[in-house]
Amino acid sequence: MTLLTVALNNLRRRKGRAAFLVAGLLIGVGTVVALLSVTQSMTAETKTNLESFGANIVVTPRTKDVTLSYGGITAGGVSVGRQSLSQADVASIGSIPSRADISAVAPQLVGAVQVKGRRVLLLGVRPEQQFKLKRWWSVGSGHAPANDHELIAGSAAARTLGLAMGDYVRLGGRRFTVTGVLGETGSQDDSLLIVDLGAAQQVLRRPGQVTLVEIAALYAGAPVDRIAAEIGAALPQAEVTAMQEAVKSRQHAVDQFRRFSYAIVGVVIAIEALVVFLTVMGSVSERTREIGVFRAIGFRRVHITRLILIEAVLASAVAGVLGYAAGMAVTYAALPLIAQGAEVAWAPLLGLVAVILAVAIGGLASLYPALRAGKMDPTEALRAL
Amino acid sequence: MAVVISETDQETRPREVAPAAPSGQDERAARFIDVRGLQKTFEGDGAPVHALRGLDLVAPEGSFLGVMGQSGSGKSTFLAMLGGLSHPTGGSIAVDGIDLYALPGERLADFRREYLGFVFQSFNLVPYLTALENVTLPLAVKKMPSADKRSRALEVLERVGLADRAGHLPGKLSGGEQERVAIARALVNEPPLILADEPTGALDSETTVEIMDLFAALHREGNTIVMVTHNPEIQPFFDRTIVLRDGRLDCELPACPVDTPV
Numbered sequence: 001m002t003l004l005t006v007a008l009n010n011l012r013r014r015k016g017r018a019a020f021l022v023a024g025l026l027i028g029v030g031t032v033v034a035l036l037s038v039t040q041s042m043t044a045e046t047k048t049n050l051e052s053f054g055a056n057i058v059v060t061p062r063t064k065d066v067t068l069s070y071g072g073i074t075a076g077g078v079s080v081g082r083q084s085l086s087q088a089d090v091a092s093i094g095s096i097p098s099r100a101d102i103s104a105v106a107p108q109l110v111g112a113v114q115v116k117g118r119r120v121l122l123l124g125v126r127p128e129q130q131f132k133l134k135r136w137w138s139v140g141s142g143h144a145p146a147n148d149h150e151l152i153a154g155s156a157a158a159r160t161l162g163l164a165m166g167d168y169v170r171l172g173g174r175r176f177t178v179t180g181v182l183g184e185t186g187s188q189d190d191s192l193l194i195v196d197l198g199a200a201q202q203v204l205r206r207p208g209q210v211t212l213v214e215i216a217a218l219y220a221g222a223p224v225d226r227i228a229a230e231i232g233a234a235l236p237q238a239e240v241t242a243m244q245e246a247v248k249s250r251q252h253a254v255d256q257f258r259r260f261s262y263a264i265v266g267v268v269i270a271i272e273a274l275v276v277f278l279t280v281m282g283s284v285s286e287r288t289r290e291i292g293v294f295r296a297i298g299f300r301r302v303h304i305t306r307l308i309l310i311e312a313v314l315a316s317a318v319a320g321v322l323g324y325a326a327g328m329a330v331t332y333a334a335l336p337l338i339a340q341g342a343e344v345a346w347a348p349l350l351g352l353v354a355v356i357l358a359v360a361i362g363g364l365a366s367l368y369p370a371l372r373a374g375k376m377d378p379t380e381a382l383r384a385l
Numbered sequence: 386m387a388v389v390i391s392e393t394d395q396e397t398r399p400r401e402v403a404p405a406a407p408s409g410q411d412e413r414a415a416r417f418i419d420v421r422g423l424q425k426t427f428e429g430d431g432a433p434v435h436a437l438r439g440l441d442l443v444a445p446e447g448s449f450l451g452v453m454g455q456s457g458s459g460k461s462t463f464l465a466m467l468g469g470l471s472h473p474t475g476g477s478i479a480v481d482g483i484d485l486y487a488l489p490g491e492r493l494a495d496f497r498r499e500y501l502g503f504v505f506q507s508f509n510l511v512p513y514l515t516a517l518e519n520v521t522l523p524l525a526v527k528k529m530p531s532a533d534k535r536s537r538a539l540e541v542l543e544r545v546g547l548a549d550r551a552g553h554l555p556g557k558l559s560g561g562e563q564e565r566v567a568i569a570r571a572l573v574n575e576p577p578l579i580l581a582d583e584p585t586g587a588l589d590s591e592t593t594v595e596i597m598d599l600f601a602a603l604h605r606e607g608n609t610i611v612m613v614t615h616n617p618e619i620q621p622f623f624d625r626t627i628v629l630r631d632g633r634l635d636c637e638l639p640a641c642p643v644d645t646p647v
């Protein structure tokens with residue numbers, strides 16, 4: 001028999017008291033785990049959402065000519081039809097060292113065309129990449145251009161030109177079918193006719209040319225300015241603009257959310273420590289006589305202190321494991337209600353942290369009661385003598 | 386008798402507590418318990434209470450000393466001080482030549498573990514430990530193999546006739562059985578001195594005789610026992626009985642006046 005045996009038997013055979021201590025810690029640890037895992041899951045989901053905000057790097061030809069403004073973005077100086085990037089340049093973007101941190105590369109060709117006697121901007125895109133970049137683009141019951149004979153119209157352009165789904169449009173001698181009308185975006189996109197990049201190059205007679213490239217870098221990946229620098233090195237003839245402000249504001253939003261969670265976790269930990277402290281203090285007071293017996297039969301003060309701490313640490317470790325399980329269960333139940341579409345981010349490290357946290361809180365909060373138990377006067381503790 | 390006081394698991398090297406005045410084994414044995422001018426005053430909110438007012442007592446090794454007296458006479462206070470549980474206000478107590486209250490720090494706890502076996506009035510068994518575990522408890526902080534601890538505890542439990550109840554929790558034992566477990570716990574360290582505070586106070590007369598027979602057997606085996614009681618029926622078991630009154634040694638039975646309150 002050792003102090004550990006005594007502690008284990010106390011916890012095992014006085015389940016009611018042990019359960020009270022474990023429950024106090026379990027609720028706290030469970031809350032912390034749930035809060036952290038929900039935060040983690042929401043942060044992951046927020047990152048995904050933020051990545052759908054659009055491009056955070058724009059590549060345009062280096063020029064000192066007139067300014068081209070598109071999509072609310074001032075993208076360097078370019079004169080449409082005079083200077084442009086090539087599709088080989090687009091391929092070079094895919095070979096930079098941080099290419100894995102890029103989620104979408106959307107090359108675009110912009111040019112003016114004549115439709116029904118009106119001049120209108122034609123935008124050539126790679127539909128898959130473009131729709132990935134501009135997730136707010138919607139064509140209702142229609143669909144994105146699936147070949148070089150299909151076209152979608154911005155809402156304003158459709159209205160002005162009287163276009164509807166299924167209509168035919170002639171551009172540069174080619175016939176296009178309108179397969180969708182973009183929902184109103186409130187941007188210049190509303191005034192565009194959008195076709196496949198290859199088709200646009202043929203209509204505008206600029207084969208292999210690209211006006212600008214919009215790039216979405218993954219939020220969790222390498223810093224945007226580093227990716228921009230790598231692209232700049234790969235394309236010395238191009239102007240690479242990193243949209244720093246957007247990224248910073250995204251980071252700020254996520255960081256604020258995380259800080260808020262940590263503050264709540266701090267408060268929960270403080271309450272939890274107080275609960276453990278009061279429970280162990282109560283337990284020590286209840287066990288006054290028992291402690292007196294231990295002292296009378298020759299236990300040193302340090303033995304009493306150690307016994308109380310061993311019990312607290314054992315109960316805390318159990319509470320840590322159960323608290324982690326409870327916290328993850330709460331996460332599974334609550335996450336769909338808090339953040340629709342978010343997936344639970346499993347973090348085994350969080351389990352380890354939960355147990356360590358529980359043991360640390362249990363140990364530290366029990367330290368004073370344990371020391372106090374060790375300092376009890378054996379005669380007062382025994383009362384009988 | 387010189388008992389080695391081990392340092393439990395705090396320090397690995399056992400140390401021997403040197404007797405205060407080693408003037409030969411015989412004298413040490415003759416003055417095994419040596420109490421001189423023992424005083425204890427309790428300071429409280431009201432007037433100070435003088436529980437002991439200068440008690441002198443010498444008892445040889447192997448005695449079975451009964452301590453009697455009315456409530457408030459100071460007998461339990463004396464036992465607590467003899468057990469190293471309460472510091473005296475004045476005077477000294479030496480056991481086997483060791484001046485108890487001159488021991489530094491936690492050595493007094495080591496002394497209790499190695500020199501003393503306590504038997505309490507209300508048994509004071511730990512409710513969540515079985516009879517065997519309660520008996521093993523004093524060994525819990527000693528460095529020795531678990532198997533040895535267990536076998537020694539079983540041996541003592543057998544000696545008090547409770548080997549078959551080893552796995553029972555105190556709540557499942559009768560008063561007499563709990564008392565036996567308490568005695569076994571006091572014996573497991575093979576202490577030179579057994580202190581008992583009203584050990585039969587909570588027992589019926591039949592069980593009282595059984596328990597006193599057990600103490601008598603321990604006495605015959607050479608154990609030194611000091612027992613506090615106010616039950617005159619067990620007085621014949623003692624080889625010496627002192628009566629305390631108002632914190633002083635009043636008299637020794639049978640020489641006390643007939644009307645001496647005990």
